Amino acid sequence: MRDTTRAELLLSLFTSPDCATAIVGDLTEEAGKHGPNWFWLHVLGTALALWRRNLADAPLRVLALMLTGCVLLVAPTFAGVAAIAFFPPWNFSPVSSIVTSFCWWAGAFWVGASLVNTSPRRGMAACATLAAAGEVLVFAVGVTLLWYGELAPQDILLFVVALAAVVPLLAGAALARRRMIAWGIPALEQHS
Amino acid sequence: MAAPLNLGEFEQLILLAILRLGDDAYGVTIRAELADRAGRSIAPGAMYTALERMEAKGLIRSRMGDPTPQRGGRAKRYVTVTAAGRQALSRAVQAYERLLDGLELLRDKHA
Numbered sequence: 001m002r003d004t005t006r007a008e009l010l011l012s013l014f015t016s017p018d019c020a021t022a023i024v025g026d027l028t029e030e031a032g033k034h035g036p037n038w039f040w041l042h043v044l045g046t047a048l049a050l051w052r053r054n055l056a057d058a059p060l061r062v063l064a065l066m067l068t069g070c071v072l073l074v075a076p077t078f079a080g081v082a083a084i085a086f087f088p089p090w091n092f093s094p095v096s097s098i099v100t101s102f103c104w105w106a107g108a109f110w111v112g113a114s115l116v117n118t119s120p121r122r123g124m125a126a127c128a129t130l131a132a133a134g135e136v137l138v139f140a141v142g143v144t145l146l147w148y149g150e151l152a153p154q155d156i157l158l159f160v161v162a163l164a165a166v167v168p169l170l171a172g173a174a175l176a177r178r179r180m181i182a183w184g185i186p187a188l189e190q191h192s
Numbered sequence: 193m194a195a196p197l198n199l200g201e202f203e204q205l206i207l208l209a210i211l212r213l214g215d216d217a218y219g220v221t222i223r224a225e226l227a228d229r230a231g232r233s234i235a236p237g238a239m240y241t242a243l244e245r246m247e248a249k250g251l252i253r254s255r256m257g258d259p260t261p262q263r264g265g266r267a268k269r270y271v272t273v274t275a276a277g278r279q280a281l282s283r284a285v286q287a288y289e290r291l292l293d294g295l296e297l298l299r300d301k302h303a
Contacts, residue, residue, distance in 0.1 A: 021267060026220050026236070026263070053244065
């Protein structure tokens, strides 16, 4: 028997726990005819559809949350840059990389958790959208600078750290959401 | 007084499938009913988001059933059509009937 608990955890990020349970139950029932690839394909498809629905239902609310997330990310971003700029001897040393990574990733984790705590129903969709938009933006800026030869080899590490910040951002949001489900916060119910 | 709910074609099909299935309407059976009777292969994601949207609009209501072993111990989420859902469906059917009235569109079919 495949491990369907992870599928349920994924779907419960975007819908109520009861709905996630029922959807995974339905897909498990049908997967007997179609196989595990069909199961996971439709788990991912359903998660994307639920994410899209959260965006379409309250686009301004999600946009406001994303802007809040950007504002909250400013402090840890500058802290990470300051960690390099204020200590020239550390420039491009492993210490500066570790400090920068810590500031950016811890900040991203905190922002993810804060957005979900602010809006239990839309916070996860806002985080996922912010993560996707951030990845595209950082990647585009990095590739453009690289294309025009403006990116020093040692700066590439900074872009990699920035691209990887999406992981703690989503992890913070997912853990906050899981904690709310464990506590049974009613605001998570989609129809309440 | 609240404005009457207007239904899209997909919502009409889902409501009709739920009404046909009666007490056994849940995700798997609704998809099967739509495939069998309407010839529509619906992606699960599209159907679950539609069900959530329709429940939020008050067209259907849901209740959790008992867990079953063939579903990995997970419960079914049964849905039923509310009075508002029946009214909206009835209005949609009446609109179709008024628009079809006098048209020769279906004459060959009924001949």
